[in-house]
Amino acid sequence: xxxxxxxxREAVLAEAxxxxxxEGARALSARRLAAAAGCSVGTLYNIFEHLDGVVRAVNRExxxxxxxxxxxxxxxxxxGRAARLEALGQGYLAYGVANPARxxxxxxxxxxxxxxxxxxxxxxxxxxxxxVAGPGPSDEALIALWAAVHGVVELAVARRLPxxxxxxxxxxIALVIEAGIRGLAAExxxxxx
Amino acid sequence: xxxxxxxxREAVLAEAxxxxxxEGARALSARRLAAAAGCSVGTLYNIFEHLDGVVRAVNRExxxxxxxxxxxxxxxxxxGRAARLEALGQGYLAYGVANPARxxxxxxxxxxxxxxxxxxxxxxxxxxxxxVAGPGPSDEALIALWAAVHGVVELAVARRLPxxxxxxxxxxIALVIEAGIRGLAAExxxxxx
DNA sequence: TCCTCCTCTTGAACGCCGTTCAAATTCAGT
DNA sequence: ACTGAATTTGAACGGCGTTCAAGAGGAGGA
Numbered sequence: 001x002x003x004x005x006x007x008x009r010e011a012v013l014a015e016a017x018x019x020x021x022x023e024g025a026r027a028l029s030a031r032r033l034a035a036a037a038g039c040s041v042g043t044l045y046n047i048f049e050h051l052d053g054v055v056r057a058v059n060r061e062x063x064x065x066x067x068x069x070x071x072x073x074x075x076x077x078x079x080g081r082a083a084r085l086e087a088l089g090q091g092y093l094a095y096g097v098a099n100p101a102r103x104x105x106x107x108x109x110x111x112x113x114x115x116x117x118x119x120x121x122x123x124x125x126x127x128x129x130x131x132v133a134g135p136g137p138s139d140e141a142l143i144a145l146w147a148a149v150h151g152v153v154e155l156a157v158a159r160r161l162p163x164x165x166x167x168x169x170x171x172x173i174a175l176v177i178e179a180g181i182r183g184l185a186a187e188x189x190x191x192x193x
Numbered sequence: 194x195x196x197x198x199x200x201x202r203e204a205v206l207a208e209a210x211x212x213x214x215x216e217g218a219r220a221l222s223a224r225r226l227a228a229a230a231g232c233s234v235g236t237l238y239n240i241f242e243h244l245d246g247v248v249r250a251v252n253r254e255x256x257x258x259x260x261x262x263x264x265x266x267x268x269x270x271x272x273g274r275a276a277r278l279e280a281l282g283q284g285y286l287a288y289g290v291a292n293p294a295r296x297x298x299x300x301x302x303x304x305x306x307x308x309x310x311x312x313x314x315x316x317x318x319x320x321x322x323x324x325v326a327g328p329g330p331s332d333e334a335l336i337a338l339w340a341a342v343h344g345v346v347e348l349a350v351a352r353r354l355p356x357x358x359x360x361x362x363x364x365x366i367a368l369v370i371e372a373g374i375r376g377l378a379a380e381x382x383x384x385x386x
Numbered sequence: 387t388c389c390t391c392c393t394c395t396t397g398a399a400c401g402c403c404g405t406t407c408a409a410a411t412t413c414a415g416t
Numbered sequence: 417a418c419t420g421a422a423t424t425t426g427a428a429c430g431g432c433g434t435t436c437a438a439g440a441g442g443a444g445g446a
Contacts, residue, residue, distance in 0.1 A: 005394095026303070030433060040396050041434080051433065107353060108301045110219075118353050126355065139357045144345065144365035147354070148372075151344020152337065160300060160311050161340070162319065164332045172337035175376060179341075183372030198423095223404060233425050234405080244404065 005047045012037040020101040062102040063121035069095045084132045089149045089173045096153040103157050137187040145180040198240045205230040213294040255295040256314035262288045277325045282342045282366045289346040296350050330380040338373040
């Protein structure tokens with residue numbers, strides 16, 4: 001019932017995760033992956049066609065983990081919508097800072113095959129955002145809020161913030177979320193639970 | 194008066210820019226650069242020590258161009274501060290979309306030497322932002338606004354926006370800037386010309 | 387048992403990469 | 417013309433993604 005290589009496929013992905021965490025995104029090469037998983041490069045290419053495929057699979061897993069981390073950070077429906085959004089933003093920052101290699105693969109890896117660069121699991125995140133914001137705000141506004149928060153995290157993870165902002169990432173997230181909430185309010189943020 | 198290699202150095206940087214624009218960031222390799230500039234790889238390494246050095250030099254030039262593009266987009270002191278900020282945001286987006294290879298080198302290239310990843314010329318941009326926003330807002334708030342806008346542009350350039358946001362980048366920039374202005378207002382945005 | 391046929395695996399090979407360095411070249415000063 | 421220092425060269429090293437001819441393995445029939 002299960003495809004021939006499925007065990008090996010999972011072993012490869014597990015080793016990919018290990019390599020990423022221990023040695024960073026640079027270490028994720030076909031040869032090292034094959035060696036770590038105990039097969040030859042040729043077999044790796046039988047399973048994945050291109051290295052892009054490994055990255056995409058890792059990214060799907062990363063998205064699941066990110067969604068889980070955000071669900072964890074979410075104080076839940078008991079808390080106010082504003083507090084929940086703030087918590088989600090801080091959770092997004094925390095996940096990125098804690099997993100720079102996965103973050104890099106997810107957002108900075110150059111995928112040659114143009115097919116959706118972000119895994120479809122992104123919709124899970126947007127759905128969570130939607131459930132917190134209520135049905136009022138447009139998709140565009142929600143995605144803009146995500147992108148704004150993402151900008152802070154991306155610059156923080158890539159170590160591209162000016163010195164003046166060092167250590168202020170959390171406060172900057174709070175500022176962006178606060179402003180975003182005011183912007184969303186004009187679109188009916190929080191109406192209709 | 195001029196250092197021994199300065200002519201060659203400039204030739205290399207000019208060819209680097211050409212390679213970037215014509216063939217993208219992948220084409221910027223030591224061998225291709227040396228061939229294009231008419232010298233050997235060894236000489237390239239005499240001038241730049243590492244390829245990182247070439248990237249850093251290109252990034253300084255990119256920052257200058259970006260600053261010039263923003264100065265061009267700025268309607269000037271005659272316009273309102275809000276209109277100016279909006280124009281700067283749209284200019285930032287336009288530059289990124291028009292120069293994806295330079296953008297990639299500036300914000301996504303993995304620099305091994307940790308020295309400030311962003312060229313010091315970034316301060317020019319922040320100074321422009323400061324001059325438009327007035328002395329009220331804190332550095333943190335201004336950098337947060339920049340980061341928020343940056344997030345939209347980065348996701349757009351990296352083609353990592355969900356389909357729902359395709360073609361809506363300009364409107365998303367407008368949303369982020371509007372919300373940012375409201376946030377900055379609390380910090381005295383626009384007081385004291 | 388042996389022989390076929392088909393699938394899966396292997397690792398050497400290709401052309402690229404960043405980087406190094408011994409040797410060749412260049413050239414100013416004598 | 418010669419010397420000595422500075423500069424340039426390109427082959428070499430180890431690593432990369434990717435391909436593919438050759439080999440290994442096993443299922444089914446004789």
